[in-house]
Amino acid sequence: MAYVKRSWSKENFSCSFCLGVFSSPVSTPCGHNFCRTCINKFWDGQVQYKCPVCNRMFHTRPDLQVNNLLSGMAAQFRTSVLIKKQRCVEPGEVPCDICTGTQLKAVKSCLVCFTSYCQTHLEPHQRFAHLKKHRLVEPMDRLEDRMCRKHNQLLELFCKTDQVCVCQFCTEGDHRSHPVVPLKEVYKVKMAQLGKLEAEVPQMIQERKLKIKEIKDTVEMSKEDANRERADGVQVLTALKRRVKKCRDDFNQTVKEKLKTTEKQAEDLIKELEQEIEDLTNRNLEVKQLSQTKDPLHFLQAFRSLKDPPPTHWTTVEVRPPSYIGTLRRSLDQLEETLNMEMKKQRDAELKRVQQYEVDVTLDPDTAHPQLILSEDGKQVHDDDEDEKKNLRGNPKRFTEYVYILTRQSFSSGRFYFEVQVKYKTGWCLGVARESINRKGEIIETPENGYWTLYYDKDGLVFNDDPDVRLPLRAELQKVGVFVDYDEGVVSFYEVEARVHIYSATGCTFSEPLYPILNPFLDEEGINSAPPDHLTC
Structure with a gap:
């Protein structure tokens, strides 16, 4: 050529x-x-x-x-x-399948050859008669995927029923009764949806970036809290360790001094006895010498100078071992006093920490037992006289048998804290309950049934569980604080005025909203109605 x-x-x-x-x-x-x-x-x-x-x-x-x-x-x-x-193919354009080396942009695609051609390589389809019969379309990539595998025809329609692309012959067979539309029509709708999604994606990305920052900030805050808690704990425990060491040293010193006093007393007595033994030995020698004297004058003169023997009181003299009874107890009492002071400080600090999560709650009249009366501000509740009992049992949210009431507010994550005034009350029950608790008929207040509650009556203080957990009364109950860490699964109760931790339920599993719950108990012939005769949130 x-x-x-x-x-x-x-x-x-x-x-x-x-x-x-x-x-x-x-x-x-x-x-x-x-x-x-x-x-x-x-x-x-x-x-x-x-x-x-x-x-x-x-x-x-x-x-x-x-x-x-x-x-x-x-x-x-x-x-x-x-x-x-002719232009070389650019990103997003269909390349010529025949070009070698630098690929040119395709101008047509053949549905018979399943090949895309640039203007040069398309020439045979424009010149030869048998190739002119081939169906040429606008350039398309992946031609094999655009053909119906059953009818070997171009997929130009979209079946709305099956949400698949079909060819013209498919509408006369399996998709005969299905509504179909041109692909371009569906394409426009989907592209509009895609455009909306495209506009939303940056917002979604930004939201996730903010969430990542929030998580990282939480981790950093947790690290700071952990370091602060560790430093405080090390400081307290180090101080306690020093106090225990001092208590041990003081105890050892006390025992040592008692032993030293006894040893000194014994040593002094032994010296005194040894001196008397020496004196008696010398006197005995003098007596022997005097007994051998034959001269009466000399004998009488010597006898007058003979010393009297020491009194014989040594049979009653003894060295008593020191008594250590109470020595260790007194040291431990001092240590206990120190520990109690430190525990009080820690209880105060703990209560202050949980009080920072205090929330404002109001009682929900729609859940109140018909015999309960609420104050206008929704902060107080007490029982009504039996004669004035209201017929309000139609509400599915209302308690019908037990005089309980929930708050309007619920909590599904994080931490929250609230306080209830119980001063002068001889009986009550309070805590938190999950949303799906049984409100009709008999109620069994246990964590398994969705109740985490503290119960108080003349028999004492109890955390309702199976079995019940009886608790010591360390102080007069005036105001009870309830703290919940939803994510950690912890419910804690405190006597606020005395700054005393009452009880903590740990390892709890919460999977739905929690509501603060109260039961003021009924007025039993005036026994439980001393002013104020209500629970106050």
């Missing part, structure tokens, strides 16, 4: 008549080249035949033959120019 120099321009392959690239180029006897059609049209109107370029005259009309070499070179040049004019 002829080779076309890359440096040649269009002028080298242009006809001087039409100024286009040669089409079926022919050469005159003088060596000039023209398109066959162009030179024939020029000579058809002439009497004499001459070359339009050099004006050489010919006696007869030349019999022109196609210049095959120039024709091939012109065709090759035409193709190279056409290729240069």
